[in-house]
Amino acid sequence: MDELAGGIRRITLPLPMRPGHVHTYLLPGDDGWTLVDTGVGLPDAKENWAAELEQAGGRVATIFVTHFHPDHVGAAADLHELTGAPVYQGVLDYAQCELVWGNPAWSERLLDWFHLHGTPDDVTAELVGQSSVYRPFIRYQRDPILVEAGEHVDGWELVAAPGHADGQLCLLKDGVLMAADHLLGRITPTVGLWPASRADPLGDYLAALDRTIELAPRIALPGHGEVIEDPSARARELQEHHRLRLEETVAALGSHPRTGYELSLDLFGAKLPPAGRRFAVAETLSHAERLVHESAALRHEDGGTVTYTAA
Numbered sequence: 001m002d003e004l005a006g007g008i009r010r011i012t013l014p015l016p017m018r019p020g021h022v023h024t025y026l027l028p029g030d031d032g033w034t035l036v037d038t039g040v041g042l043p044d045a046k047e048n049w050a051a052e053l054e055q056a057g058g059r060v061a062t063i064f065v066t067h068f069h070p071d072h073v074g075a076a077a078d079l080h081e082l083t084g085a086p087v088y089q090g091v092l093d094y095a096q097c098e099l100v101w102g103n104p105a106w107s108e109r110l111l112d113w114f115h116l117h118g119t120p121d122d123v124t125a126e127l128v129g130q131s132s133v134y135r136p137f138i139r140y141q142r143d144p145i146l147v148e149a150g151e152h153v154d155g156w157e158l159v160a161a162p163g164h165a166d167g168q169l170c171l172l173k174d175g176v177l178m179a180a181d182h183l184l185g186r187i188t189p190t191v192g193l194w195p196a197s198r199a200d201p202l203g204d205y206l207a208a209l210d211r212t213i214e215l216a217p218r219i220a221l222p223g224h225g226e227v228i229e230d231p232s233a234r235a236r237e238l239q240e241h242h243r244l245r246l247e248e249t250v251a252a253l254g255s256h257p258r259t260g261y262e263l264s265l266d267l268f269g270a271k272l273p274p275a276g277r278r279f280a281v282a283e284t285l286s287h288a289e290r291l292v293h294e295s296a297a298l299r300h301e302d303g304g305t306v307t308y309t310a311a
């Protein structure tokens, strides 16, 4: 556990997947701690948390989940059982959480979706198999207290940060942004198009980064990696990264229709492990769809396959 400025504590938990760790935070409040994010619900999550919380001292008054990805929501129910504290989660984020983790038919839907975007059968089976590995370790809290951007939780303002996850919420107080996976230091947050996601996640993300620059937080505490000392500068770097990736995507498009899978081979290389390919296809699609929104690409759907051409 690390002590940060303003009495905030950072608890770093190991992750069995990249990037190998996730940060959770305890924010001091009048009634006790507000715990931001929960880690994966690994079999020993509850014991580990009991030890961490004993070391922190005091009581947890509130549990806040920034977004429904396994490393953030996974141990929410464990923590609720352990502390009795209510769990807060965004309205849209909880809807997607249920759709993905509370739905046995999700794998099938993901399978269809990768097919739709031109992924070969053998690759698709691997991709979807990979994605269900974490299913048993996601114990999200059913019927949390649903909140929205603009509301406050324990004096922290909730700020919408769509892109990495459509319904992701950050917390902001006194120039401190609890950034979750909206801003990361050295890692570029993934921004992918997924089944049932919003139509233009990259457009959402670029606008959310504009909003971060406008809010000009002094410091950002991310879900992974080091504290971000200049959040606005990092937001601009991420915008620049995506501008370059959009240019690469335009360059990969021509008059011959290409699927998201084919484009991902150009943009991310042909050699990737299944989990890497899953994100590569989703990232490629978020860029292709941004280009469609900018009238720089055309989307076609025919014979159960989606393809893109240059506009």
Ligand SMILES: [Zn+2]
Binding pocket: 022, 069, 071, 072, 181, 223, 224
């Ligand atoms: Zn994360």
